[in-house]
Amino acid sequence: MKILILGLLSAWALNAQAELKVVTTTTTLENLVQEIGQDKVDVSSLTKSNQDPHFVEAKPSYMVKLRQADLLVSVGLDLEVGWIGNVQRGAKNPTLLKGSKGFFAAGDHIEAIDIPEGKLDRAEGDVHPLGNPHFHLDPIKTISVVEALAIKLGELDSANAEFYQRRAADYAKTLKEKMKDWESRITKSQVNNVITYHKSLSYFLRRFDLDVVASIEPKPGIPPTAKHIISLIKLVKQKNVKCILNENYFETTAGERIKGVTQASLQIVPVEVQTDYFDLIESLVTAVENCGKGV
Amino acid sequence: MRFTLTLIIFLMSTSVFAQNKANPDLSLNTLFTIRGGSEGNAADAEAANGFALQEAELRLTSNIDTYFRGDVILAVESEDGEYVVEPEEVFIDTLQIPSVTLRLGKFYPYWGRSNQWHTHAQPFIDAPQTREAIFGEEGFNETGLAVSYLLPTPWYFEVVAQAFSAENTAVFGSDTQDDLAGVYFVKNLWDLSDSSTLELDLGYASGKDVLFQSNDVYNAALTYKKKYADARAFIWTAEYTQARKRFVEDEDNPGTYLSNDGLSALSTWLQYQFQKRWWGQLRYEAVSNLDDSSVDDITKSSALVAFVPSEFSAIRLQYDNIDDPSADEAEQRVTLQLNLTMGAHPAHDY
Numbered sequence: 214m215k216i217l218i219l220g221l222l223s224a225w226a227l228n229a230q231a232e233l234k235v236v237t238t239t240t241t242l243e244n245l246v247q248e249i250g251q252d253k254v255d256v257s258s259l260t261k262s263n264q265d266p267h268f269v270e271a272k273p274s275y276m277v278k279l280r281q282a283d284l285l286v287s288v289g290l291d292l293e294v295g296w297i298g299n300v301q302r303g304a305k306n307p308t309l310l311k312g313s314k315g316f317f318a319a320g321d322h323i324e325a326i327d328i329p330e331g332k333l334d335r336a337e338g339d340v341h342p343l344g345n346p347h348f349h350l351d352p353i354k355t356i357s358v359v360e361a362l363a364i365k366l367g368e369l370d371s372a373n374a375e376f377y378q379r380r381a382a383d384y385a386k387t388l389k390e391k392m393k394d395w396e397s398r399i400t401k402s403q404v405n406n407v408i409t410y411h412k413s414l415s416y417f418l419r420r421f422d423l424d425v426v427a428s429i430e431p432k433p434g435i436p437p438t439a440k441h442i443i444s445l446i447k448l449v450k451q452k453n454v455k456c457i458l459n460e461n462y463f464e465t466t467a468g469e470r471i472k473g474v475t476q477a478s479l480q481i482v483p484v485e486v487q488t489d490y491f492d493l494i495e496s497l498v499t500a501v502e503n504c505g506k507g508v
Numbered sequence: 509m510r511f512t513l514t515l516i517i518f519l520m521s522t523s524v525f526a527q528n529k530a531n532p533d534l535s536l537n538t539l540f541t542i543r544g545g546s547e548g549n550a551a552d553a554e555a556a557n558g559f560a561l562q563e564a565e566l567r568l569t570s571n572i573d574t575y576f577r578g579d580v581i582l583a584v585e586s587e588d589g590e591y592v593v594e595p596e597e598v599f600i601d602t603l604q605i606p607s608v609t610l611r612l613g614k615f616y617p618y619w620g621r622s623n624q625w626h627t628h629a630q631p632f633i634d635a636p637q638t639r640e641a642i643f644g645e646e647g648f649n650e651t652g653l654a655v656s657y658l659l660p661t662p663w664y665f666e667v668v669a670q671a672f673s674a675e676n677t678a679v680f681g682s683d684t685q686d687d688l689a690g691v692y693f694v695k696n697l698w699d700l701s702d703s704s705t706l707e708l709d710l711g712y713a714s715g716k717d718v719l720f721q722s723n724d725v726y727n728a729a730l731t732y733k734k735k736y737a738d739a740r741a742f743i744w745t746a747e748y749t750q751a752r753k754r755f756v757e758d759e760d761n762p763g764t765y766l767s768n769d770g771l772s773a774l775s776t777w778l779q780y781q782f783q784k785r786w787w788g789q790l791r792y793e794a795v796s797n798l799d800d801s802s803v804d805d806i807t808k809s810s811a812l813v814a815f816v817p818s819e820f821s822a823i824r825l826q827y828d829n830i831d832d833p834s835a836d837e838a839e840q841r842v843t844l845q846l847n848l849t850m851g852a853h854p855a856h857d858y
Contacts, residue, residue, distance in 0.1 A: 261702060263737065268819075270735075270858050272705065273664035273697040280607070280658060295819075295855050302577070305658045307604045312574075335820060434818065436784070464739075464784075 233370050236278050237286040238293050239266055241349045241486040241493065242319065246286060248490070249363050249380045253373050259300070262485040265462040266292055267339065267434070271299035279304035282315070283369055286362070289318030290325055292346035314368065320346060322361035323354045327415060338432030347484070351416035352392055352494055356385045391491060395498045396421060402505030407456040408445065408477070410463040413484050417497055426454050429467045437467045449475045456504030458497075460484045478504040532570030532578075535853035537628040538846075539563045545841035555841060561586065562845065563627045565596065569854050577601045579854075581626065596626070596649070611654040616647060618656065618668040618693040619711045621729035621747050622775075623648050629856050631743075632812055633826045633845045636775035637793040638749040641806075642725065644678040648713075650689070651675070664697040672715075679725055679751050680715035689715025697858075705858075707731040717754040719765055725751045741781040748774050753799055770798030777810075787814040804833035822847040 235256040237243040243258035250256065259275045260266055266288065279285060279300060287293055301310055308315035325344025333342055348354045363381035367374030399421045406424040407414075412433060418425055427448055431441045448454070449471055457479045459468040465481060472479040480500035486493045539562035548557055564584040572578045583596040599613030616624045622636050634640070639647045652672030659665040674680035674689030691713040698706050711727035729747040736742075750772040755765045777791035791810040797803040808831070814824040824845045831838040 271855060272699070272858050273666075273695075273707075274699045274705070276658065277662070277664050280660070299855050299857065302601070302603070302609070303658075305605070305607045305609055307606060310603060339818075 233284060233366065234282045235284045235286060235366075236282045238288055238297065239349075239485050241490060242286045242288065244486040244490050245355070245359055245362060246366075248384050249359060249377050250366055251376075251380065253370065253376065254366070260485075262483060262487045263462055264485075266485070267295070269293070269296045271296040271303065273303065275300045276303035276305075279309055280306050282306065282309060284315050284317060284365065285309040286317045286319065288346050288349070289320030290343040290346035290348075291341055292320070317362065317365045319358045319361070320344075320348065323348050323357050326419065327412065338430070339434030341433075345412055345415050347413045348416045350414060350484070350494070350497065351420045352388050352395075353420060354416060355490065356388055359384055359388075388491075391494075395494060398498055399423070399501050402502045404456050404501050404505045406452060406454050407458050407501075407504070408449065408454055408471070409458045410460050410468065413460045414458055414482075414497070417494075421498075421501075423501070426452050429457075429459070429463075429471075436464075442467050442470055446471055446474055449477050455507070456480065456501060458482050458500060476507070478507055480504060530570075532568040533852035533854065535567045535569075535849060535851035537563070537565040537567070537626070537853070538848045538850075539628055540846045540848075541633065541843055543841060543843045545839065546837070547839050547841075561591075562633075565626060565628060567853065571603070572600065575602065575604050577603055583627075607658050607660075609654075609656045611656070612652075614649070614651040615654075616649050617652075617670050617672065617691045617713075618654055618695070619648055619691060619713070620727040620749065621707070621709055621731055621745055624857070628847055628849065631745075631777060631779055631789060632791055632810055633824060633843050634828075636747060636777070636791070637773040637795050637808060638727070638729075638747040638775045641773045641795045642679065642749045642751050642771060643676055648676060648679075650691075652688070654691075663699075664695070666695045668693040668695075674715040677718070677756060679713075679717075679754065680723060681718045681754075681756060687716040687720070689713060703736065704732070704734040707733075718757050719755045721755065723752055723754045725749065739781070739784040741779075743779040744777075745779075746774070746776040748772065750798065769800055769803075772796045772798055785816050787816065788812070789814070806830070806832045820849045 232253055232255040233250065235246050235250070235254050237246060237256060237258045239260055240258045240262040243256050246254055246256045257278065259278065260269055285301065287297055307313060310316060325348065327345035329340050329342060333340055359381045363377040366377045404423065406426045407418060408427055408429065409425060410429040412428060415425065427445055429437050429445065431437060454477050457468045457471060457477050459465050459479060459481050461481050461483050468479045471477060480503055482500045483493060483496055541560045541562045543555065543557055543560065545555060545557055566582045568580045570578055578600045579597060581597040582593055584591055584593050595614060597615045599611050599615040602610045618624065620638060622639050635647060650672035652670060654668055654670040656666055656668040659667065670691040671688045672691060674687065680689050693709070693711045696708045700706055709729040713725040715723055717723045727749045729745065731743065731745045734742045751770060753767060753770045755767055758764045758766050773793065773795045775791065775793040777789060779787060779789045781787050789812040793808040795806040809829045810826055812824055812826040814822055816822045824847060826843045828841040829838055
């Protein structure tokens, strides 16, 4: 009987220290929340690391995940515009709607690039009207996101606000230190320019001073034609491009064709976290190094 | 004076800017078809040979304020040779009630797998017989209220209770608007794995027919979806709807009533996305007379191939074979459809 009472009491005590339930749209955001929140958060991602976050179906099981969540963390900048609204409304959890205290869009806390000017035209492909939403591959911009996330977690869980702030500061410090190593390795690789499939890597390439010669997609969201691939082959030869970075959720046929008739190395790279954020950037840096070595 | 004029222009421009930002999402779906069929122009107007604007659908969607969201869908389509504009759906949803959504207006009730699909979102060029044979060309579309509740279960389990002024003459058709029809719907969806789901929908509707006699309609639907890592996808759906015997007014002799036999319809279809932009699909349907077993089923078999260049356009080619025992020969049709979306169209349900 004593054991039963003790058991019930400890279950109650555990419940009293309930973790914040956080749901993110991507595995990268999941990892960042986990790093800041540690054992004070229960975090899961709606999408998998190899899923293209542009094209996700609003599965009802996502709504089940959000129904009891305290916080929804999204990328923002309209990356999830095609599906997140349905999931938010379907969850019937008003605290997670845009503008409510349980909603966080990382894109609100960084300065975006590639913001289109003038009138938008779908003939230009899937252009993001609010700018390029793949900012998480720039570690410095990720620091801004981590700091804003710590503030948001502290707002929802004031008892641990200082803990979140401390964790974010430590994380930022480690990331800044690691940046020096990554920058030096990319400089040593002697790779100056690359081709990517989509504009997913623009922030990473800009941060590490790598020029984007062209994209395998002729326009965002439009698969390459034979004519476009031929023009890319000419460009790769003309500009002595050593590196094709093909994001892992896009097909690789066009990249393989270009590689087959040029000196460029084809590297299939992750875009979202598979293990942790450091490993994600490490994979990209290693891919550039491999291009330099002609692997 | 110059300052005042500048100020007025500035205020006007900021006001217009603010208005643009708050405008509802606006989209237009247009469906063009060209059809060739064995019945020629003797076929129903809906299935006549030649070019046709199958439908144009204008949709406005927006949050109204913190508490409500509104949708207005206007459809332009040909009726007896003339184009008419009809409010297909006009409804509001609540946003702030935990676990519950109230929907009020004219809309397609939560019912079955296919009932809420708009024409451009149907997997085939035409609606399944579970919808068309039972509820007529316009489907099950009523004015009323729906209350949906998401149960706190580990899987998706939604229960919907609805009340409508049932005006669908194919099924209900009471002249008295306060004869409300009750429509009840349950939706279950399980994740079988990260890439596959199973959905079970069950529905029951009860209302009065033109002679104030109670009429019942039942629906069950099962859908399996599998998404492969390389952009391929597979969907199998089976849907069954049954409506009991009901009375309708004889158009040729007003004041007299005809008894319509009970009907059941079964539709089942396979959809296979074999490449990122290509789909191949097959469908089989049977409509049965529940009250006269001597009447053979009407069967319909369809095959479709679709090229989908982007999420805003699709070119679809469909073949139908319709075997109606009351006709001398089976009817055959080939239809090519261009399916286009302009503007900001809201995402479709899963």
